Amino acid sequence: MPRLLKFNIFRYNPQDPGSKPHMDSFVLEETDSMTLFIALNRIREEQDPSLQFDFCCRAGICGSCGMVVNGRPGLACHTKTVDLPGDVTLLPLPVFRLVGDLSVDTGAWFREMYNKVESWIHTSKSFDQSAVEERMDNEVAEQIYELDRCVECGCCVAACGTARLRDDFLGAVALNRIARFAVDPRDERTDRDYYEIIGNDRGIFGCMGLLACEDVCPKNLPLQNQLGFLRRKMGITAIKTLFRR
Amino acid sequence: MQTIYTDVLVIGAGLAGERAAIEAGQAGLSAICLSLVPARRSHSSAAQGGMQAALGNSVMGEGDSPDVHFQDTVKGSDWGCDQEVARLFAETAPVEMRRLAFWGVPWNRVVPGPSIYYKAGKEYEKVESQERRGLITARSFGGTAKWRTCYVSDGTGHSVLFTVDNRCAELGVEVHDKTEALSLIHDGRTCFGAVSRSLRSGELRVYLAKATMIATGGFGRIYQNTTNAVICDGGGHIAALDTGVVPMGNMEAVQFHPTGIVPTDILVTEGCRGDGGTLLDVNEERFMDKYEPEKAELASRDVVSRWMTHHIRQGLGVKSPYGDHLWLDIRHLGEAHITGKLREVYEICTSFLGLDPIRQLIPVRPTQHYSMGGVRTDKNGAVYGLKGLFAAGEAACWDMHGFNRLGGNSLAETVVAGGIVGRRIVDHVQGGEVLFNSAVIDAEVKRQRERLDGLISGRNGSENVYKVRAAMQQALQKGCNIFRDETGLSECVASLEEILERARRVGLKTNGAGASPELYAALRIQGQVKLALCVALGALKRTESRGSHNREDYPARNDRDWLVRTLAYWRNPDDGLPVLEYEPASPSYELPPGDRGYGKSEIISAEQGD
Numbered sequence: 001m002p003r004l005l006k007f008n009i010f011r012y013n014p015q016d017p018g019s020k021p022h023m024d025s026f027v028l029e030e031t032d033s034m035t036l037f038i039a040l041n042r043i044r045e046e047q048d049p050s051l052q053f054d055f056c057c058r059a060g061i062c063g064s065c066g067m068v069v070n071g072r073p074g075l076a077c078h079t080k081t082v083d084l085p086g087d088v089t090l091l092p093l094p095v096f097r098l099v100g101d102l103s104v105d106t107g108a109w110f111r112e113m114y115n116k117v118e119s120w121i122h123t124s125k126s127f128d129q130s131a132v133e134e135r136m137d138n139e140v141a142e143q144i145y146e147l148d149r150c151v152e153c154g155c156c157v158a159a160c161g162t163a164r165l166r167d168d169f170l171g172a173v174a175l176n177r178i179a180r181f182a183v184d185p186r187d188e189r190t191d192r193d194y195y196e197i198i199g200n201d202r203g204i205f206g207c208m209g210l211l212a213c214e215d216v217c218p219k220n221l222p223l224q225n226q227l228g229f230l231r232r233k234m235g236i237t238a239i240k241t242l243f244r245r
Numbered sequence: 246m247q248t249i250y251t252d253v254l255v256i257g258a259g260l261a262g263e264r265a266a267i268e269a270g271q272a273g274l275s276a277i278c279l280s281l282v283p284a285r286r287s288h289s290s291a292a293q294g295g296m297q298a299a300l301g302n303s304v305m306g307e308g309d310s311p312d313v314h315f316q317d318t319v320k321g322s323d324w325g326c327d328q329e330v331a332r333l334f335a336e337t338a339p340v341e342m343r344r345l346a347f348w349g350v351p352w353n354r355v356v357p358g359p360s361i362y363y364k365a366g367k368e369y370e371k372v373e374s375q376e377r378r379g380l381i382t383a384r385s386f387g388g389t390a391k392w393r394t395c396y397v398s399d400g401t402g403h404s405v406l407f408t409v410d411n412r413c414a415e416l417g418v419e420v421h422d423k424t425e426a427l428s429l430i431h432d433g434r435t436c437f438g439a440v441s442r443s444l445r446s447g448e449l450r451v452y453l454a455k456a457t458m459i460a461t462g463g464f465g466r467i468y469q470n471t472t473n474a475v476i477c478d479g480g481g482h483i484a485a486l487d488t489g490v491v492p493m494g495n496m497e498a499v500q501f502h503p504t505g506i507v508p509t510d511i512l513v514t515e516g517c518r519g520d521g522g523t524l525l526d527v528n529e530e531r532f533m534d535k536y537e538p539e540k541a542e543l544a545s546r547d548v549v550s551r552w553m554t555h556h557i558r559q560g561l562g563v564k565s566p567y568g569d570h571l572w573l574d575i576r577h578l579g580e581a582h583i584t585g586k587l588r589e590v591y592e593i594c595t596s597f598l599g600l601d602p603i604r605q606l607i608p609v610r611p612t613q614h615y616s617m618g619g620v621r622t623d624k625n626g627a628v629y630g631l632k633g634l635f636a637a638g639e640a641a642c643w644d645m646h647g648f649n650r651l652g653g654n655s656l657a658e659t660v661v662a663g664g665i666v667g668r669r670i671v672d673h674v675q676g677g678e679v680l681f682n683s684a685v686i687d688a689e690v691k692r693q694r695e696r697l698d699g700l701i702s703g704r705n706g707s708e709n710v711y712k713v714r715a716a717m718q719q720a721l722q723k724g725c726n727i728f729r730d731e732t733g734l735s736e737c738v739a740s741l742e743e744i745l746e747r748a749r750r751v752g753l754k755t756n757g758a759g760a761s762p763e764l765y766a767a768l769r770i771q772g773q774v775k776l777a778l779c780v781a782l783g784a785l786k787r788t789e790s791r792g793s794h795n796r797e798d799y800p801a802r803n804d805r806d807w808l809v810r811t812l813a814y815w816r817n818p819d820d821g822l823p824v825l826e827y828e829p830a831s832p833s834y835e836l837p838p839g840d841r842g843y844g845k846s847e848i849i850s851a852e853q854g855d
Contacts, residue, residue, distance in 0.1 A: 015446055015759030031566045033508055033598050033608075045711040049763035050755040054282070057474045059511045060596060061293075061403065062286040077509075078596040099423070099445050100759050107283035107422035111414070120411040121349040133343040135379030136354050144351035145398050148407060152285055186349060 036076035063151030156213035172213035254454035259287035261638025262460030264663025270416030292402030295394035296657035298338035305392035323792035325647025483772030490630035492812035494621035494642030497783035505612025550611035626666030648792025706750025
């Protein structure tokens with residue numbers, strides 16, 4: 001006998017004057033290898049076509065489907081129902097602006113983040129079409145990629161104590177982005193330049209060290225290490241700056 | 246009504262679109278990308294394998310050159326491609342890889358010394374040279390003479406997309422995400438921009454531009470089982486087809502991948518079979534060795550997909566709530582190999598199927614994977630039929646893939662074509678002024694408002710959009726899949742014609758307020774059925790087999806009659822079928838039609854009489 005799963009889902013459509021925030025329940029019969037991607041699409045197609053949620057690649061690569069599943073932020077596409085109890089409560093990610101039901105506006109938040117940390121290679125060189133590429137050790141390339149694996153799902157921000165307390169906290173995702181450029185020899189920025197961006201309470205010194213970011217990261221990024229690394233680096237930069245005065 | 250003006254409007258913010266927008270930004274033009282999702286969630290991010298470019302840095306790529314890459318591409322296309330475009334692509338790709346490195350892509354690099362690689366389950370050794378240390382390296386991919394595929398670990402598309410989007414942010418290229426383009430604004434000669442709908446508020450918005458580009462990726466979601474992301478639903482194609490003057494090229498050229506997992510259709514890599522994995526049926530018995538005694542599981546993508554489908558048709562598939570499938574068995578490869586070299590496959594099985602491939606079988610079936618066809622352009626990316634409209638990437642039929650594209654060529658195409666077409670767009674914008682006619686704009690906005698009102702009020706009927714969509718997907722799955730013949734395709738076209746009538750009677754069950762997923766689906770359904778008809782009718786009329794287009798009743802490639810590209814037009818919105826025209830496959834044949842050296846070899850040559 002397959003289980004009957006009960007989904008308790010947060011509902012609110014800010015664009016609909018008649019809508020009030022509330023919880024709705026839907027019951028589905030569980031099938032083999034069912035994921036929340038399959039379950040939510042079935043609910044929308046068979047029971048309530050107004051239900052809003054975001055999926056894109058549905059393969060754990062694009063980061064679209066971050067939501068709070070039984071109290072824990074994660075990617076819905078690789079959440080299997082077999083790993084969940086019969087009662088499943090789904091809420092939208094906090095911190096991000098609500099679009100409707102389980103859908104939130106991560107795009108605007110991240111675009112602002114790119115501008116704050118200047119998420120691009122800073123170089124005084126210009127590209128030479130006729131030249132062979134600059135050499136790089138494969139190990140360095142792999143170190144950069146290790147941090148570049150972030151999918152910007154927003155789970156680390158949603159699970160972050162500081163981000164819940166102050167709106168201007170950059171969050172682990174942005175700090176990890178800085179760490180990514182700091183290990184990249186093509187980026188000419190100095191520690192002093194990075195200090196201008198994250199050497200304050202909005203940045204690395206705002207982190208309370210609770211580390212839920214690493215616990216919930218669906219890509220298992222080494223966020224704890226990176227935050228520690230940056231805190232040390234920025235601390236040293238601060239002391240150097242003091243002595244220079 | 247909010248109206249936004251920009252020099253360049255790009256519909257889509259994946260690799261092709263953003264790469265073109267960068268050219269505009271670098272030239273000092275304003276550029277806006279519209280996207281269904283935040284740019285970095287675009288489907289380009291899911292391409293894990295790599296990009297083909299003849300850099301020849303790896304020892305396994307020695308002697309490679311754009312000439313060899315060109316030949317591989319033309320053979321892969323089964324001579325269906327435009328050879329001038331394939332040449333342009335192969336020549337440009339190496340510089341583009343270097344440019345991406347300059348912008349920040351962490352390409353894997355040459356590591357000097359010996360290392361092990363696997364081919365057909367056997368171990369081999371290669372030794373990389375000292376003097377190439379640190380240059381961009383390459384891996385092996387099917388259908389290529391040399392190791393030519395540049396890669397970033399298992400996340401090439403992801404990493405390149407992040408770099409390209411970083412560059413967009415740096416240049417101030419705007420991305421308006423959660424926005425769908427509903428239609429193009431045009432007067433039958435020139436394109437002036439697009440009418441869009443916000444997927445935050447549901448509001449309509451007009452974008453006016455000197456140049457408009459379609460870069461919306463593939464349309465795999467019109468099929469029931471596809472590896473494509475849910476956003477690959479043909480939105481850009483529909484907007485172009487709806488103009489009545491823009492043709493779709495070679496829509497019948499659809500690629501299937503043998504090993505999509507069941508139920509979620511996520512791809513597991515060909516490496517499984519390359520390293521010695523086998524396919525089993527309902528009785529847990531091998532079958533590929535019976536159909537293809539020589540190559541067995543290692544035959545090419547289209548051949549394996551065809552036999553798998555055949556075997557399921559014989560009733561030897563495994564029944565499941567998600568349809569029949571077969572098994573992929575990699576258990577004998579052992580734990581070390583599966584969690585090492587095939588880690589990605591191991592993770593997909595554990596994360597999405599909840600099974601352990603070291604001990605259990607993996608459910609797989611052939612799955613729609615790539616659309617070679619699309620919005621037809623010339624070699625500059627200028628779309629046929631409308632001035633000021635361009636296209637690139639999977640959305641376009643540029644056309645370097647012809648009837649079959651090689652692994653690693655599509656991801657490379659996004660940035661190579663994006664760069665080339667981006668520069669042509671800059672030339673176009675700098676080369677002349679555009680006169681906007683408010684009557685044309687207002688008429689298009691009115692048409693879209695009426696379309697929305699019709700769906701919300703239910704005045705056209707009360708057909709359920711999801712049921713109509715499922716009917717369309719089933720029709721294609723049944724009649725226009727890997728194996729095709731006259732009977733199946735005729736039935737498919739006939740049922741799609743009926744389904745189009747139903748699509749015209751769709752009405753919402755909800756009030757359509759805000760982003761409304763139901764309204765989103767309903768706005769697309771007619772266009773999707775029309776695309777499906779372009780695919781099915783094109784396949785019915787093409788009485789030959791070429792690349793991924795396999796006609797059981799016409800098994801030979803026929804260069805005498807079919808060395809042509811199908812152009813499908815939808816002249817009037819109320820028509821029941823597209824109008825098909827044909828043009829030569831290539832303006833010239835640097836590499837004359839011949840044998841691919843793999844797959845079937847029956848060819849009716851151009852010189853042959855009846």
